[in-house]
Amino acid sequence: xxxxxxxxxxxxxxxxxxxxxxxxxxxxxxxVTGRDELLGILNWCxxxxxxxxxxxxxxxxxxxxxxxxxxxxxxxxxxxxCLFKIRIPRxxxxxxxxxxxxxxxxxxxxxxxxxxxxxxxGNPDLSSLFLHNWHDLPPLRxxxxxxxxxxxxxxxxxxxxxxxxxxxxxxxxxxxxxxx
Amino acid sequence: MYLxxxxxxxxxxxxxxxxxxxxxxxxxxxxxxxxxxxxxLEMEGTQIVRVRPNAGMLHRGFxxxxxxxxxxxxxxxxPRVCVPDPDPNEVAYCQAVEAIMGIEAPRRARxxxxxxxxxxxxxxxxxxxxxxxxxxxxxxxxxxMMESRDRILDLFEELTGGRVYxxxxxxxxVRRDIPPGWKQKVLxxxxxxxxxxxxxxxxxxxxxxxxxxxxxLAPLSAEEAITSGIVGxxxxxxGVKADVRVDAPYAAYDEIEVNIExxxxxxxxxxxxxxxxxxxxxxxxxxxxxxxxxxxxFKLDLGNLMKLKxxxxxxxxxxxxxKGEFGYYVVSNGGMKxxxxxxxxxxxxxxxxxxxxxxxxxxxxxxAVWMATLAICPPDIDR
Numbered sequence: 001x002x003x004x005x006x007x008x009x010x011x012x013x014x015x016x017x018x019x020x021x022x023x024x025x026x027x028x029x030x031x032v033t034g035r036d037e038l039l040g041i042l043n044w045c046x047x048x049x050x051x052x053x054x055x056x057x058x059x060x061x062x063x064x065x066x067x068x069x070x071x072x073x074x075x076x077x078x079x080x081x082c083l084f085k086i087r088i089p090r091x092x093x094x095x096x097x098x099x100x101x102x103x104x105x106x107x108x109x110x111x112x113x114x115x116x117x118x119x120x121x122g123n124p125d126l127s128s129l130f131l132h133n134w135h136d137l138p139p140l141r142x143x144x145x146x147x148x149x150x151x152x153x154x155x156x157x158x159x160x161x162x163x164x165x166x167x168x169x170x171x172x173x174x175x176x177x178x179x180x
Numbered sequence: 181m182y183l184x185x186x187x188x189x190x191x192x193x194x195x196x197x198x199x200x201x202x203x204x205x206x207x208x209x210x211x212x213x214x215x216x217x218x219x220x221l222e223m224e225g226t227q228i229v230r231v232r233p234n235a236g237m238l239h240r241g242f243x244x245x246x247x248x249x250x251x252x253x254x255x256x257x258x259p260r261v262c263v264p265d266p267d268p269n270e271v272a273y274c275q276a277v278e279a280i281m282g283i284e285a286p287r288r289a290r291x292x293x294x295x296x297x298x299x300x301x302x303x304x305x306x307x308x309x310x311x312x313x314x315x316x317x318x319x320x321x322x323x324x325m326m327e328s329r330d331r332i333l334d335l336f337e338e339l340t341g342g343r344v345y346x347x348x349x350x351x352x353x354v355r356r357d358i359p360p361g362w363k364q365k366v367l368x369x370x371x372x373x374x375x376x377x378x379x380x381x382x383x384x385x386x387x388x389x390x391x392x393x394x395x396x397l398a399p400l401s402a403e404e405a406i407t408s409g410i411v412g413x414x415x416x417x418x419g420v421k422a423d424v425r426v427d428a429p430y431a432a433y434d435e436i437e438v439n440i441e442x443x444x445x446x447x448x449x450x451x452x453x454x455x456x457x458x459x460x461x462x463x464x465x466x467x468x469x470x471x472x473x474x475x476x477x478f479k480l481d482l483g484n485l486m487k488l489k490x491x492x493x494x495x496x497x498x499x500x501x502x503k504g505e506f507g508y509y510v511v512s513n514g515g516m517k518x519x520x521x522x523x524x525x526x527x528x529x530x531x532x533x534x535x536x537x538x539x540x541x542x543x544x545x546x547x548a549v550w551m552a553t554l555a556i557c558p559p560d561i562d563r
Binding site: 024025026027028051052053054055057058059060070072076079081083102103104106107108129130131132139140144146 | 233235236239241243244245248279406407408409411420422427428494495496498505507509511519520522524528529532533534562
């Protein structure tokens with residue numbers, strides 16, 4: 001493909017009804033599509049010079065009851081970036097893995113699984129990467145309250161532990177006032 | 181404790197039994213490890229069989245914390261994402277906010293940002309080159325580099341009040357203008373740094389020990405580098421002429437000549453040499469920037485920044501840090517705090533993914549060198 005205009009034309013002719021390609025600002029474009037078309041379009045983009053996957057990230061739209069997965073691609077040939085967005089239901093979140101296309105997608109998906117609870121069937125390793133022995137909600141979800149978690153996990157009241165030693169504090173006798 | 185002949189407490193294996201594998205914790209308490217990160221290496225003798233990255237010890241939940249702080253308050257948090265090279269974080273975040281707001285910093289502010297970014301790059305490169313020396317046992321290189329880096333930190337202190345973390349960039353520009361005489365001090369400093377390069381060359385780049393250790397270590401082809409998400413000097417060392425400053429210019433780089441060169445080769449030696457080439461280019465870029473720095477405002481008047489409201493939208497902004505593409509994906513729902521901030525650190529693909537390809541088969545001695553030449557910085561993995 002010679003230039004990005006040709007890419008846009010071919011993209012629109014192939015995926016007109018399935019995905020929308022729009023310009024955001026400067027060299028940044030975005031493609032919004034659905035879960036079913038995700039891998040097909042990602043693969044087509046990779047075949048057509050979007051070789052670099054900068055990262056994959058997730059946004060929790062709790063009021064819409066959806067997660068948004070954002071695949072951040074860059075073309076070294078066209079000098080154009082593309083944010084590739086899909087929305088998935090928050091109740092049973094899953095998306096196909098992009099591990100077969102970009103090896104490092106495995107780690108980004110592992111991270112999203114850990115912090116948002118999104119499943120990626122086909123990803124070879126979704127074990128915990130950063131949070132060891134974590135039993136609460138995935139922490140980057142909007143309904144996870146870090147302050148409440150800290151109260152439960154780190155305070156004496158939250159843990160329900162009685163301190164081994166409680167100092168006996170006697171009230172100071174200030175009835176005489178300050179001694180000169 | 182009784183041990184039969186040939187056993188040691190570490191290996192727990194007999195000399196002829198070469199199939200037994202033991203775990204070795206490389207980090208967090210290891211002099212060759214950069215930061216609170218570790219690899220659990222499954223070793224067979226001194227050779228690595230498998231590797232398990234042991235991340236999370238440095239995780240401070242920055243992305244979650246940013247959702248609970250106001251737009252400008254986050255600026256005190258984000259430089260901590262990359263300790264040796266903090267300014268790309270500030271600039272990438274501010275540029276993302278500016279892109280959502282549809283504003284652009286004044287020209288003078290963009291020049292000042294570029295100078296600050298290049299100084300930060302020099303400081304990080306000095307630490308990186310010193311790290312290669314340290315990993316090879318040449319500690320005097322590290323000491324010399326630290327001495328030079330300290331001079332850069334002095335100038336940062338004069339400009340921003342902070343030595344390591346500057347918190348200097350704000351949405352719409354920079355916090356304060358450059359003080360009188362600072363420009364000349366920067367020019368004197370870069371002259372000094374350039375004069376010291378022959379000494380660094382003698383110690384590091386012309387050192388036969390360094391060549392022997394680095395040559396052929398962990399080669400990375402151009403195709404593998406691109407598809408693995410490797411960026412910056414490491415990508416250029418594999419022969420790919422790519423640089424965010426040229427490909428997607430930001431700050432003042434669209435008005436300044438940036439000559440990117442590739443060392444090629446793709447091995448650890450090529451990566452180390454690439455850093456030296458980029459270091460020299462950064463010195464030249466600073467001279468070009470300071471020669472052209474315009475007069476004018478250094479920030480936009482956005483009112484009380486603590487009450488800053490950013491319209492709903494999202495933007496991905498990236499900056500060429502000393503390790504490559506440092507990006508911030510920022511989402512706003514129109515409020516006084518970010519809805520979501522996601523950090524794209526340049527170290528993650530190498531530190532957590534490429535390690536599975538490169539480390540198996542490698543000797544234990546080379547792990548620290550491999551990390552140093554790939555500039556793996558754990559704070560941007562755990563953020």
